[in-house]
Amino acid sequence: xxxxxxxxxxxxHLGLVSSxxxxxxxxxxxxxxxxxxxxxxxxxxxxxxxxxxxxxLLRDVASRLTWTHDASALSGCDVIxxxxxxxxxxEGRGDESPVADLLRTTVSVxxxxxxxxxxSQVQPGFTxxxxxxxADRPDLHLFYQVETLIFGRAVERALHPERFIxxxxxxxxxxxxxLEAFLRAFDCPILPMRYxxxxxxxxxxxxxxxxxxxxxxxxxxxxxxxxxxxEEIAPSLRLDARIGSKAYLGAGLGFGGTNLNRDLEIVxxxxxxxxxxxxxxSAWRANSVYRRDWTLRLLHRVVLSQCASPRVALWGLAYKxxxxxxxxxPGVALAEAIAGVPVRAYxxxxxxxxxxxxxxxxxxPLAACEGADALLIMTPWSEFAGISxxxxxxxxxxxxxxxxxxxxxxxxxxxxxLSVYRLGAPELA
Amino acid sequence: xxRHQWPASAKPARVVLLGARGFVATAVRDVLTAADILVxxxxxxxxxxxxxxxxxxxxxxxxPDDAVVFLAALTPDHGRGIxxxxxxxxxxxxxxxxxxxxxxxxxxxxxSDAVYRDEDAFITETMRTDASSLYGVMHASRERMLQxxxxxxxxLAILRPTLVFGGGDTHNSYGPNRFMRAAALERxxxxxxxxxxxxxxxxxxxxxxVIAAAIAHRSSGVLNVVTGQSIAFADLAGEIAALAGPDVExxxxxxxxxxxxHRHFDPAALHRAFPGFRFTPRGDALARAWAAYxxxx
Numbered sequence: 001x002x003x004x005x006x007x008x009x010x011x012x013h014l015g016l017v018s019s020x021x022x023x024x025x026x027x028x029x030x031x032x033x034x035x036x037x038x039x040x041x042x043x044x045x046x047x048x049x050x051x052x053x054x055x056x057l058l059r060d061v062a063s064r065l066t067w068t069h070d071a072s073a074l075s076g077c078d079v080i081x082x083x084x085x086x087x088x089x090x091e092g093r094g095d096e097s098p099v100a101d102l103l104r105t106t107v108s109v110x111x112x113x114x115x116x117x118x119x120s121q122v123q124p125g126f127t128x129x130x131x132x133x134x135a136d137r138p139d140l141h142l143f144y145q146v147e148t149l150i151f152g153r154a155v156e157r158a159l160h161p162e163r164f165i166x167x168x169x170x171x172x173x174x175x176x177x178x179l180e181a182f183l184r185a186f187d188c189p190i191l192p193m194r195y196x197x198x199x200x201x202x203x204x205x206x207x208x209x210x211x212x213x214x215x216x217x218x219x220x221x222x223x224x225x226x227x228x229x230x231e232e233i234a235p236s237l238r239l240d241a242r243i244g245s246k247a248y249l250g251a252g253l254g255f256g257g258t259n260l261n262r263d264l265e266i267v268x269x270x271x272x273x274x275x276x277x278x279x280x281x282s283a284w285r286a287n288s289v290y291r292r293d294w295t296l297r298l299l300h301r302v303v304l305s306q307c308a309s310p311r312v313a314l315w316g317l318a319y320k321x322x323x324x325x326x327x328x329x330p331g332v333a334l335a336e337a338i339a340g341v342p343v344r345a346y347x348x349x350x351x352x353x354x355x356x357x358x359x360x361x362x363x364x365p366l367a368a369c370e371g372a373d374a375l376l377i378m379t380p381w382s383e384f385a386g387i388s389x390x391x392x393x394x395x396x397x398x399x400x401x402x403x404x405x406x407x408x409x410x411x412x413x414x415x416x417x418l419s420v421y422r423l424g425a426p427e428l429a
Numbered sequence: 430x431x432r433h434q435w436p437a438s439a440k441p442a443r444v445v446l447l448g449a450r451g452f453v454a455t456a457v458r459d460v461l462t463a464a465d466i467l468v469x470x471x472x473x474x475x476x477x478x479x480x481x482x483x484x485x486x487x488x489x490x491x492x493p494d495d496a497v498v499f500l501a502a503l504t505p506d507h508g509r510g511i512x513x514x515x516x517x518x519x520x521x522x523x524x525x526x527x528x529x530x531x532x533x534x535x536x537x538x539x540x541s542d543a544v545y546r547d548e549d550a551f552i553t554e555t556m557r558t559d560a561s562s563l564y565g566v567m568h569a570s571r572e573r574m575l576q577x578x579x580x581x582x583x584x585l586a587i588l589r590p591t592l593v594f595g596g597g598d599t600h601n602s603y604g605p606n607r608f609m610r611a612a613a614l615e616r617x618x619x620x621x622x623x624x625x626x627x628x629x630x631x632x633x634x635x636x637x638x639v640i641a642a643a644i645a646h647r648s649s650g651v652l653n654v655v656t657g658q659s660i661a662f663a664d665l666a667g668e669i670a671a672l673a674g675p676d677v678e679x680x681x682x683x684x685x686x687x688x689x690x691h692r693h694f695d696p697a698a699l700h701r702a703f704p705g706f707r708f709t710p711r712g713d714a715l716a717r718a719w720a721a722y723x724x725x726x
Contacts, residue, residue, distance in 0.1 A: 286555055295699035297657060301702050305707050337697075339704045 004178035007032060007077030009102045010084025011042055011047045011067070014149055015121060018083055021158035022059035025185040028038030030077055034105075035103050036069040043067040050349045053155045070111050074155060080106045083146070096122055100130060107133050107140065115141045115176040118167075123257065123266050124199040127167055140178045143167060144195050146202040148183045149259075152322030163189040167198030188193035198234030198372040206263040207281075212248040213255050214284045216380035217291045230424025231406070251423035253295065253330040253378075253404055261285075261328065281347030292330050295376055295402055296337050296423055302400055303374045304341065307316040311397065312343045313372035315365055316379025318350035326350050344368040348381050366395055373398030381403035389416040431643065431650040431702040432555055434535075434584050438645035442494035442536065443467040447478065447487075447524065448501025452597040453539065456637035458499065466642065475499065479516045484526035491527060496535040496540060496644050499524055499575070505564050506600050514563040521571035525578040535584050535647045536575060537640060541626060542591040542692075544569040553695040554589075554651050560637060584649035591655050595633025595714075596721020605630060605715065608666050609722045612673035624663030624686030627691040631653045632714035642703045656708050657696030668712070672719045 001345050006022045011033035019031040033039050041048060047055060058065070066073065074080050082102045086094040099120040106116055116134070118127050127144040134140045144167030150157050160305045166175050171194050175183070183190050193201070220230040234249040245250075255261070262283050267315040271278030303310050318327040326332050335343055335356055343359045345352075347367040352361060362368050363386060369375055369392050377384055393406075393416040394402070401413050404423040413420045413428075420428040446454050448573055449470030461468050471490065476483055491497065501520055503513050527538070543565030544558040558569040572587050579585045594605035599606050608618045631654055639646050639654050663679065670677040699706065709717070 094696050286553070289555075290553065290695060291696070294697070296697050297695070298709075300696070301657075304711065337701045337704060341704065365704075 003027060004051055004078035004182050005030065005060075005076055006182055007080040007106075009033075009071070009072040009080060009106050009113065010082060010085045010098075010120070012036055012085040013036075013051070013084075013151075013154065014147055015081070016042065016047070016049060016084050017051060017054060017149060017154040017158050018081060018119065018147075019065060020057045020061060020155065022182070022249050023064040024159060025182075027182060028063070028064050028066075028187070030066045030068060030073050030316045032068050032071055032074055034071070035070055035349055037062070041249075041391065043427060047418055051154050052152065052322050071105050072219060074106060075109045075111050077110075077114065077244060079115045079117060079176075079182055081117045081119045082106060083147075086262070086264045091267035092258065094121065094123070094262050094266070096120075099126070100133075100216055103130055107137055110137070110140055112139045113141070115140075115143065115179045117179065118142075118144045121146050121147065121202065121262065122199060124196050124203070124270070125200065127195040128169075131169070132142075134328045141179075143168070143175065143179060143363065144198050146198055146205075148202075148205065151325060152320055154275050159163060161186055161188050163191055163203050163337045165198050166190060166192045167195035168192050170194065171197075199402060201264055203263040205326075205426055206260050207267060210260055210264065210284050210288075212254055213252060214287050214353030216249050216424075217254070217287060221291070221294075223424045224426060227426045229426075250352060251404070252319050253423070254290070254292040259342040260342040271324060281428055292421065293377065295330065295334050295404065298354070298402055299374060299376070299416050302419075302421070303398065307398070310341055310373045311371055312338065312341055313370075313375040313396070314343050314345040314359075315347070315368060315375065316350075316381060317345060317347040317352060318379050318381075321379055321381045322349075324349040324351075326353055329378075331376075334376065344370065344372065347379065350379075369395040371395075371397045372399035374402060376402045376405050378409045384408070389413040389418060392416070430698050431602075431646075431648040433646035433648050433702075435494075435645070435647045438642070439647075440464070440466055441496040441644055441647070443469055443492065443496070443532075444496045444644060445469045445471060445491065445495050447471050447497065448473070449502055450474065452599065453593060453636060454500045454721040455597055456595065456633045457500070457640050458580050460634075460637045460641045461644070466540045466643075466644075469495075473675055478520040478523045481523050481526065484523045487523060487527035488531040490678065491531040491533055491616075493532065493534065494532065495649070496532040496537065497524075497528070497533050497642060498537045498539065499571075499643070500539045500605040502539075504600055505562075505602070506540050509563060512666045514567045517567045518570060519525065519572075519719065520603055521574045524575050528575075528583070530562070532583055534642065535586075536579060536590065537586045537648075538572060538575050538641050540568040540572055540587050540589045541565065542655070542694075544572070544589060547690060551693050551695070552655075554653055554698050556566055586648040587634075587644040587651045588643060589651065589653045590636050591629045591653070591692070592641075593631050593633050596724070597716045598633065602607070603629070603662070603679070605665065605718060606722075608669045609673070609719055612669055613675045613722065616673075616677050616710060617680045618670055618677065619682045620662050620666050620679060621682055622689075622699050622723060623681065624666060624679075625661050625689050627661050627693065628665075629659045629692060630696050630711070631656060632709050632711075632718065634717070635708050635714070637697070639703065639706065640712055642706060645683055646703075648702065652698055652702055653694055653696075654699065655694035655696050656711075657694055658711065659691065659693045660711070668715055668720070672716060 007030040146165035223230045388414040451473040547561040560566045598606045666679045
C-alpha cells in the first residue's frame, strides 16, 4: 500500500508533538485546529508549549507538515487522529466535549475508508459511546489509542514509544491497514484490545506511576527522620526485576500536572458509580497534598518562625522542568501560601498566571538570591545545577537552601556555609 | 481548611464570648481588647447555657453584626461520663436555638482534637472525625449541630486545638500544666513509664491569636490549631524541670499497660490560612506559662 497521510485534529500539546513525531517518521502530516491564530502561530514557529527539541524537530520536518484551520484539508488523510488535550478543572475533572466535537468534525470531512483514532485522554466507555457518530458512515474505522505524553519529555516519548495500545471495537478486531502501516514505522509492539481495555490501560499506567511516586514519598519522609538516604536505597530497588530499572523512585513534592490527577479522578468516579473499593486512591491524593506542603512546613520551622522579617528566594514556578506549565505547581502553591513574605522568584520559562503582590519575578537566579534568608529550589531545571554554591551564599542573607530535588551539590553548598534540606535525606546543617 | 470572607483582616462590630470565665476565653479577651475590639463576655455565672430554657436570654443579647465565639464546655475534669456529655450537648442546643432566632454575622466554635480517634498518630483536617471518648463525641456533635443550624447563611469556623497550656489553666490533665504544678509544689514531675508518648502542645496565647485571626478574616471551615511539633512527655517534663530549678527531678510512675500512642499533626492548613501567623517558640511559651503560674501562686 501507499504511505498513508496522517492528520491530527487538535493542535494543543498532544496534537502538536504527535504531528512532529509522525512527520519525523517520514509521513506527510496535516495538522488542523479551528483556532486560526493557533495555526498561524504554529506555522510561524511561535509555539505555545515549551518542550525540549520540539522547535528544532518542527523545523527539520517542516516540508512534510501542513498546518490548517480548514477541516476539509483532513479529507486528504488516510488516518486522522483526534488529538486535542482534554481540559481539566482544579479538581482534575475532565471535559470531553471538545473531543466529541472534533470527532464529529472529522467524521463529516473524512473520505471513505478513512481510519479515525481518538488519541485524547478520555474515560473508559467514551469511544464505544461515540461510535454512534459514525453510524451513518459505516465505511469509517474508529479506534482509540493510548497516549503517553510526558511534559518535558514529550518529543522523546513520541519518537520512541515503548508500545502502542490500540482500542478496537472488539477484541478480535485488527488494526486497520493504514494505521498499522503508520504505527509500524515506530518499531515497537502494537497491542490491540477492546476499546474499554485500552482506555483503562491508559489510566492503569498512571495509577501505577502514582503508586510508585506515593510509595517513594512515604518512605522518603521516613528517611528524613531516621537518617537514611533515599538516593542510596532507590538503586537497590531498581535492580529488583519486580520493581524495575525505570520505576518512578524519585522523591517529589506530590504529583503535579493534570494527567495523573485527572486519571485518579476518573478511577474514583468509576468506583463511586460501580461501588468498588478505591480508598487507596484517596490516600494517594491525600499524601500528594501533604508532600506538596513539605517545603511550607520546613520553611515555617527553620525560617519564618525564626526570622523577624524573612525574605525568600524561589527558583522554579513551572510544575516540572522543561515546561512552562504552572498548573498544580509546588512553587506557585508555596508562593501563594506565604503571602506577606517578600519573594524574589525566577523561572527560565514559566510566568505567574496570577500576579501575587509579594512576589517579584526577576530575570536571573542569582538576582533572586539577593538578601534572601532562604533559597527554595522548587523546580529542578538543569540550569540551576550549574550555579555555584559560593555565589549563592555570597548573595544571601541567611543560610538555608531548601533543595527538594537535589539540584545543587549538597557537599558544595554545605562547604559554602549553607544548610541544605533535601527530600529523602537527613538535614545537612 | 479555612476560607476567609474577609481576605484582608478587619474588625468585627462586636465579639460575644460564650464561656467567658475559662482560661482560653481570658486569653482571647486580652487579644481582642488589645486590638480595640468590643467584647461581650458571657460566663456561666450569669447565663447557664446547660439550661435550654436560657436560649431566649442569650438570643436577646445577640446582635446581627456580632461574631460569636463558642468556648463554653465542661471539660473532662468535670467528668468523662454521660452526664457531662449531655450537659455539654444542652449547651450546644441552647446556643443553636438562640442563633436560630437571632442570627449573627459570624460564628467560631472552639472544638478539640478529641474528635479524632485516639489511635490516629498522624492527623490532618481532611480526616473524618471518629472520636474515641464521649468528650470527643460531644465536640463532634456540637460541630454538626452548629453546621446544621447555620448552614450556609452564617460563616462558621471550627477550630480544633490540641492540648492547650498556659497561665491560668485550672485543669490538671497530664501535660505542661500538671507538670508545672508538680514542679512547684513537689519539686518532682511524675511521668508515666518512659514518658515516650509524643504530643503537640499549643500555648494558650497562640490559640487566642488564631481565634482572633479567624474572627478578623470572618473565616469558615475547619482548622486544627496545632504547631506541628510533637514532643515526648519525658522531654517536655525535662524542659519544665529546667525552668523550675536544678532541684526538680523527673520521676517515672507505673504506666497502664498498652501500646505507646503518639499524636502528630500537619500544620500546613494553618500556615496557609494565616501566612503571617507565627507560634511562640516552645521554650518561650513554657517560660511565660511558668512565670504566670509562679505569679498566680
